[in-house]
Amino acid sequence: MKRQHSVGRGLALLAVLGLGGSLATAPAPAAAEEPRPPQVEWGQCPDDVVAEAAPTELRCATVPVPLDYADPEGEQIGLTVSRLAAADPEKRRGVLMLNPGGPGGSGLALSALLVAQGLPSSVTDRYDLIGMDTRGIGHSSPVSCGFTADSPYYANIPPYAVDDAAVTAQAEIAEQTAEQCASNDRDGRLRHLTTANTARDLDRIRAALGEEKTSYLGYSYGTALGAAYASMFPERADRIVLDSNIGDTHLDRDGLRRYALGMEQTLPDFAKWAARRHDSYGLGRTPGQVRASYFTIAGQLDKAPVAGIDGGVFRLLTFGHLFKQTQYAELAQTWQAMLAGDAAAVRELTADQQESADGALSPADNSLTVFLAVTCNDVEWPEDVDTYRRGVAEDRGRYPLYGAAAANITPCAFWSHAPAEPPVKIDPEGPRNVLLLQNQRDVPTPHRGGELLREKFGDRARLVSVDDSGHGVYVLGKNSCALNTTTRYLVEGEMPEQDTSCPAD
Numbered sequence: 001m002k003r004q005h006s007v008g009r010g011l012a013l014l015a016v017l018g019l020g021g022s023l024a025t026a027p028a029p030a031a032a033e034e035p036r037p038p039q040v041e042w043g044q045c046p047d048d049v050v051a052e053a054a055p056t057e058l059r060c061a062t063v064p065v066p067l068d069y070a071d072p073e074g075e076q077i078g079l080t081v082s083r084l085a086a087a088d089p090e091k092r093r094g095v096l097m098l099n100p101g102g103p104g105g106s107g108l109a110l111s112a113l114l115v116a117q118g119l120p121s122s123v124t125d126r127y128d129l130i131g132m133d134t135r136g137i138g139h140s141s142p143v144s145c146g147f148t149a150d151s152p153y154y155a156n157i158p159p160y161a162v163d164d165a166a167v168t169a170q171a172e173i174a175e176q177t178a179e180q181c182a183s184n185d186r187d188g189r190l191r192h193l194t195t196a197n198t199a200r201d202l203d204r205i206r207a208a209l210g211e212e213k214t215s216y217l218g219y220s221y222g223t224a225l226g227a228a229y230a231s232m233f234p235e236r237a238d239r240i241v242l243d244s245n246i247g248d249t250h251l252d253r254d255g256l257r258r259y260a261l262g263m264e265q266t267l268p269d270f271a272k273w274a275a276r277r278h279d280s281y282g283l284g285r286t287p288g289q290v291r292a293s294y295f296t297i298a299g300q301l302d303k304a305p306v307a308g309i310d311g312g313v314f315r316l317l318t319f320g321h322l323f324k325q326t327q328y329a330e331l332a333q334t335w336q337a338m339l340a341g342d343a344a345a346v347r348e349l350t351a352d353q354q355e356s357a358d359g360a361l362s363p364a365d366n367s368l369t370v371f372l373a374v375t376c377n378d379v380e381w382p383e384d385v386d387t388y389r390r391g392v393a394e395d396r397g398r399y400p401l402y403g404a405a406a407a408n409i410t411p412c413a414f415w416s417h418a419p420a421e422p423p424v425k426i427d428p429e430g431p432r433n434v435l436l437l438q439n440q441r442d443v444p445t446p447h448r449g450g451e452l453l454r455e456k457f458g459d460r461a462r463l464v465s466v467d468d469s470g471h472g473v474y475v476l477g478k479n480s481c482a483l484n485t486t487t488r489y490l491v492e493g494e495m496p497e498q499d500t501s502c503p504a505d
Helices: 002-014 047-053 110-117 121-126 164-184 195-208 221-232 253-275 287-303 311-321 325-340 343-350 365-378 385-398 447-460 480-492
Strands: 059-066 076-084 094-099 127-132 214-219 237-243 434-441 461-469 500-502
Touching: 047 110, 059 195, 076 110, 076 195, 094 110, 094 195, 094 221, 110 127, 121 127, 121 480, 164 365, 164 385, 195 214, 195 221, 195 365, 214 221, 221 237, 221 434, 221 447, 237 480, 253 287, 253 311, 253 325, 253 385, 253 434, 253 447, 287 311, 287 325, 311 325, 325 343, 434 447, 434 480, 447 461, 461 480, 480 500
Parallel strands: 094 127, 094 214, 214 237, 237 434, 434 461, 461 500
Antiparallel strands: 059 076, 076 127
């Protein structure tokens, strides 16, 4: 069982991949008069960031922001930000803030990652790349629910529910998890983790950097944060790029259920790949046979786990490996070992690189906590367990690969606080400055997410649809059309006149 939790935590990290009466006062409006910005003092980054970003030399600083924007002069928390200065000061046009997604992903070293993946020098010449740990994450006043290595809550996607009884069992875990987060929230900070507050933080950081406007590049959940910023501060948003879109300014139950749609649309790419390699992996000579192998393995593991891997973890493992085509070979090896019932091979292939002793704080504790806090605080979630039973039954039928997982119950159903304010509403009024990037086949953020944001932003946005598979388009993907279109926008400000389709390279 311990191995099962370990694998789940590792995949959750790989993938990133309400408020009560005490906050009855409305938060300060976005357009309120700006407070005097603090002085930013750049210095050495924390050692773990230095190691992750090497050989790129980043500088870091701490920016104070209000814990509670309804009380802007009250308690302040520190946000750690990083800067990769523009390489050509004569060409510099401003700052480009970065967010890797989550919520719960650390972004301090994201600029170094993008440079290593091939971020064009025309971009690094013109922008200071600003990474950060957003509130609650990493080096920015981190929060904790106290998740341990043997915790039954090990991933932010609920496990696949094979029947109604499994939903009931997961509801007990979800309720215990919500209670655990509430009991560990001794300083009352969890309720202040929202997308709206993080967008307000971005604007405080912009002001602290001495910039009138900021450009922004956000991936996955970072698209929700970017959409919120562009809506709350349209006059301060410069060039906005939202890559792999969840479809709104928050993740709600519909958004989580779209994970199953993404699985249905993306697995065929792996099935085609594996079918062409049947003589090596033995998963099926046709894509249909490979898909059948998925259900065979899942069914076997539902009855008898192998090396601590049950059917729920197998489905989560497959979901995580569909993020990038470079992971297909490892996924095929794992399926092959599971079909054969080779426990030793399964154990080797699924071993977590950060194994922890039972009772020790999980390496994923912080990211799991932030994901829950932001997701549960942003929007109301259904509280009735029967609602989730019905959803699981419905999605098990329409999305048989993963629907009974994505529709399953989460701790948000039992969260201790109701949202303090409605989720940020996307503002279609403003400059045409939002470029949406979306692969046609993407597991956690299917193409529908890009379509939804395009509809909500109206003429402010243009959608670039890419005939590709995987999570992440700009730089993280390898499509030349999408790369060139986005670089032209960031460097020259050239927005496509209409929505664009990029063919496969």
